Amino acid sequence: MAPLRIEKISCVKFVEASREQKYFVNITSDEVGCHCEDIGWRNHRTKVNIGLGALDQGCFRMGSIIHELLHVLGFEHQHVAHNRDEYVRIVWENINAENRINFHNNETYIGWNNYGEQYDYGSVMHYISNAFAKNISQPTIVALKTGGSKMGQRRGLSKTDVRKLNKMYKCPGHV
Template identity: 55%
Template sequence: MFPQIWGVIFLFTPTVFSELFKDPELLAGFYQGDIKAHPIRTRNGIVNQIYHWPNRTVPYMIEDDAFADSHYREILRAISIIEENSCVIFKPATEMDFPMALVITSKGLGCNTVHLGYRNKTQVVNLEIYPLGEGCFRIGSIIHELLHVLGFEHQHVSQNRDQYVSIQWKNINPQYNINFVNNDNSTAWHDFDEGYDYESVMHYVPRAFSRNGQPTIVPLREGAENMGQRFYMSEKDIRKLNKMYRCPDHV
């Protein structure tokens, strides 16, 4: 229907999974495991409004014949969770919306996003087919990728992370060290005054990119029992999103 987008979709060439856990959010060859293009490092949420979706609206298309009805409905459920908890709207894209819409496909390996935030070009999310509740079709994994689309990076690289977690460099496969670096101070970063969030759906799992099965991220405070969960948006996730998009009562 929209031929100009297919070249973008095929950017998702197959890559080798993280050797140890085969977690579809932790792909080799992707920045931090699930981002195709190296992002502007904003250290948790993008503040610059040029990277926010205009009018708080994301035009999207779910690729024809890419998903079974049950998977299609699960994507819509993730979208509805974000909409119910914020002022952000996802609307089916019209032909006029391209090439600046979100395309959701299943052509590549893993669950991943091309860009963080709005980039005035086609955005693509890949969700590899898994049984519902597993892999890329954990509801939190779909929400995770959609929050990347809206402008959030991973929680574990926030500037204040060393007060809350200890990165176990000795346990990280060295080729993936870049996925844990958070020393870029060249661009604005913001946690929207919500602080570090162990429970964020944007947090890495404790053994992400481990070389030996040992933890790569160790919490330093209480309250980290659900670190890396992929079941729901945390309360802080919801408040950050509303503040980022200046939703009523959250400015």
């Protein structure tokens, strides 16, 4: 289970919400696809959708569920980091118009913080090279440095993801 994997490597704990709680994370399968309503905890009910599908495919992969839970915990996509243009080139003309928002790096609500860690092609928060492509045989993200071939994995947290999570939550004994 994804929450247990996050709990095992950090001080972050997930607890079942009681009926009296006003603010909680609501994990559903009401819609198509995987998405989180908000990045970071905003003191209200936050919806995370994990669209139904075959086990170990699409949203039903451990890394995809971890990806969405990291959004709830405050992680933004790696490929929108403020220094991303040093590491990737976004191919805007190959991105479906309705999905371009997923590539903008103008977050102002929570702000971007890499917690002293380098750009991480292997982050569970990085998209694959042809994410939301009009032409899936062509990339939407092109790596500019060595290591880009691992871009967009959904197996689980990278070592850098773990360090960032523990720095973000000031986890004693984990940093």
